[in-house]
Amino acid sequence: MASRGLVRFVSRVSSSGLRPLSSTSVCRATLQNKHVTDKATSPWTLMAAVCLQRLPVISSDLSPIEQQFKHMLSQMELEKSMLSDHELRLLEDKERMSRKQANDYDSDDEDGRGDQDIVLTQDLEDSWEQKFKSFQPAPRVRADVDENLTSPERCLADSLLLLVEQQVGGQKMWLLPQTQWQEGETLRQTAERALSSLSGAGFKATFLGNAPCGVYKYKLPKAIRTESSVGTKVFFFKAILSDSSRPAAPTSPFLWVTKGELQRYLKPAYMAKVDRFIPQV
Amino acid sequence: MAVALSRCLCRVLTRQAAPSSFLLGGHHHAVQSPWFAPAMTLKTSAPLRAEPKKKKKVDPRREQVIRDRLKKKLKKLEKVPPELIPIEDLIIPTKCLDETRERSAPRLPFEESEGRALLLKEWSRYKQEQHMAEVQAVELALDAQREALEELKLESEELYQAALKPDPLLFPFTHKGPTYTPPKTDYEAPDGKYNDITKVYTQ
Numbered sequence: 261m262a263s264r265g266l267v268r269f270v271s272r273v274s275s276s277g278l279r280p281l282s283s284t285s286v287c288r289a290t291l292q293n294k295h296v297t298d299k300a301t302s303p304w305t306l307m308a309a310v311c312l313q314r315l316p317v318i319s320s321d322l323s324p325i326e327q328q329f330k331h332m333l334s335q336m337e338l339e340k341s342m343l344s345d346h347e348l349r350l351l352e353d354k355e356r357m358s359r360k361q362a363n364d365y366d367s368d369d370e371d372g373r374g375d376q377d378i379v380l381t382q383d384l385e386d387s388w389e390q391k392f393k394s395f396q397p398a399p400r401v402r403a404d405v406d407e408n409l410t411s412p413e414r415c416l417a418d419s420l421l422l423l424v425e426q427q428v429g430g431q432k433m434w435l436l437p438q439t440q441w442q443e444g445e446t447l448r449q450t451a452e453r454a455l456s457s458l459s460g461a462g463f464k465a466t467f468l469g470n471a472p473c474g475v476y477k478y479k480l481p482k483a484i485r486t487e488s489s490v491g492t493k494v495f496f497f498k499a500i501l502s503d504s505s506r507p508a509a510p511t512s513p514f515l516w517v518t519k520g521e522l523q524r525y526l527k528p529a530y531m532a533k534v535d536r537f538i539p540q541v
Numbered sequence: 542m543a544v545a546l547s548r549c550l551c552r553v554l555t556r557q558a559a560p561s562s563f564l565l566g567g568h569h570h571a572v573q574s575p576w577f578a579p580a581m582t583l584k585t586s587a588p589l590r591a592e593p594k595k596k597k598k599v600d601p602r603r604e605q606v607i608r609d610r611l612k613k614k615l616k617k618l619e620k621v622p623p624e625l626i627p628i629e630d631l632i633i634p635t636k637c638l639d640e641t642r643e644r645s646a647p648r649l650p651f652e653e654s655e656g657r658a659l660l661l662k663e664w665s666r667y668k669q670e671q672h673m674a675e676v677q678a679v680e681l682a683l684d685a686q687r688e689a690l691e692e693l694k695l696e697s698e699e700l701y702q703a704a705l706k707p708d709p710l711l712f713p714f715t716h717k718g719p720t721y722t723p724p725k726t727d728y729e730a731p732d733g734k735y736n737d738i739t740k741v742y743t744q
Binding site for chain 2: 302304306315316317318319325328329332336339341342343348397398399400416417446447448466467468469470471472473474475477493495496500502533536537539540
């Protein structure tokens with residue numbers, strides 16, 4: 261642990277360029293050589309994949325302890341509070357009604373507005389109640405939409421992840437959309453290309469930064485392995501879905517899955533790596 | 542020029558005066574003619590005989606200085622510190638101090654208060670677990686990113702440098718958070734009128 265830290269410190273110091281001249285020239289030469297050798301003989305194929313998330317649209321349901329606590333908090337707040345204007349009016353009305361019902365009632369003793377008899381506070385409350393009931397909000401949970409795995413509007417309380425079925429090495433499997441890196445573009449551009457080409461047009465996404473959030477590397481089976489291609493490294497880039505318009509014609513089958521459903525679709529080794537950077541919500 | 546003229550005049554007068562007094566002998570109360578006034582009748586004192594005062598520059602400067610001093614004094618007196626803008630949140634409105642608004646505090650039975658205390662403890666435990674899980678998740682994500690960057694560095698230096706560059710187009714980033722009910726696709730919000738009565742203070 262300490263040695264790792266030391267190595268990192270040394271590498272950071274070297275990259276800051278505060279070394280004497282002789283060693284810089286030597287290092288630059290070696291870097292260039294390494295760069296050339298990398299370009300020529302890097303045995304790993306580079307791929308970039310995009311981890312597109314649709315963030316939750318509605319708040320999730322409260323767990324039992326949260327419900328209990330919410331109830332208790334509201335009770336405590338009510339006890340500690342003061343009477344509001346509306347409650348004072350209710351009390352006044354009640355008092356006036358009781359005085360009216362009394363036998364020795366004299367309406368001339370009343371001071372205050374005369375129209376308070378016409379519109380009682382209770383009536384006001386009832387009218388507000390009516391108005392509230394007349395508004396129908398959209399339903400929180402729609403079972404039919406939840407069943408449809410291809411719709412980005414399922415499971416509004418969780419965050420969804422885009423999965424695409426791709427052919428990898430002769431085998432069809434579900435994974436995050438990925439393509440091979442080409443010369444002259446950064447890995448993020450590769451990821452953007454992967455998103456636009458594989459899952460059809462219409463997914464507007466905001467990529468979060470230039471740095472990859474995870475890596476998955478696998479070696480090719482021994483039969484196919486050669487000197488120049490040992491395996492593949494897949495770099496993942498995070499993106500957030502900004503506008504869910506329907507894609508015109510999806511080029512390959514895709515799914516929107518929650519974190520819990522991921523296990524059903526992804527291979528175990530892949531899932532282990534991807535699980536680390538996908539947040540719970 | 543005026544100085545020269547006056548100087549000439551003086552000399553002329555003295556020249557004129559000297560022979561006339563000599564001639565007249567004892568006539569000290571000489572002829573009172575303005576042109577031949579003897580020098581001695583002129584009230585000459587040392588400062589007068591010296592260079593005439595340059596009144597045109599000194600006086601305005603002095604007056605200016607006096608006026609500046611007065612103005613400074615006025616400014617100092619008028620300098621009132623600006624009135625502080627009241628923070629309306631910190632002023633307790635008089636409505637709250639009204640005694641008629643006090644609620645009758647209910648007497649809670651022992652079980653109720655016990656139940657509340659126990660629920661509070663459970664809640665703090667639940668929240669602590671949630672927080673620990675969040676912190677762990679963040680650490681895991683950071684670990685994954687660090688690993689990815691290390692692998693990328695092993696692969697190619699230029700891609701690594703490109704990955705380290707900050708993205709200038711990302712910020713300002715906005716995203717609408719979750720609401721209780723999802724938005725209705727075909728809802729037309731009714732137009733409302735409102736009167737803005739916020740008090741605006743100027744210093």
